[in-house]
Amino acid sequence: MSPHTSLHDDLTAAQRCLDELTRTVARLENTLGSGLEVRRVRSDAEHLRESLALLRAASPAAGAPGAAHPEMVTIPDKPYDHGLWSDVDDEGVGAKDRHAP
Template sequence: MSLNDDLTAVQRCLDDLDRALGRLARHLPQDDRELRRMRTDAGHLRENFALLRETVPAEAPRPVMVQVSDTPYDASLWRDADEEGLGCRDRRAP
């Protein structure tokens, strides 16, 4: 998964948590302290996640794929080239 996918998954989980707490609130008294504490904690998680998202660098664009042909290169391209580690063709290696 990419970073953006992971951030989206966390956002989805936080949204699910809010919805679940809302459903739970229908079954409990309005002044339930534990439920209020959980809703406050969920709000803090949402705020902290928003701060985290601001600090995460944007993903770098994916590199463009370049296709390289399988046909051989023109031999004249290498006419004046030295072979690495061997030196020039007309001299001995050191």
């Protein structure tokens, strides 16, 4: 087995795992609702999908003839849910009622 085939197999296996993670997160969201914790897990899964696509594109096998193109990610036009930033004080941005000296 060539190194490219092994790399391709590993990337394909990682993609299958991410697909299953995405399906599982959707089931969790249906069960638990779309609270902050579930939205964070969904967002993390989406970031993993994007990172894997970048890794696939940067891999040596990407330049090989017949190599698959990374999946295109659609960015929705709708505004972001403002609830995503409800914990900004924990993120080091500061409290909304305080001002800089």
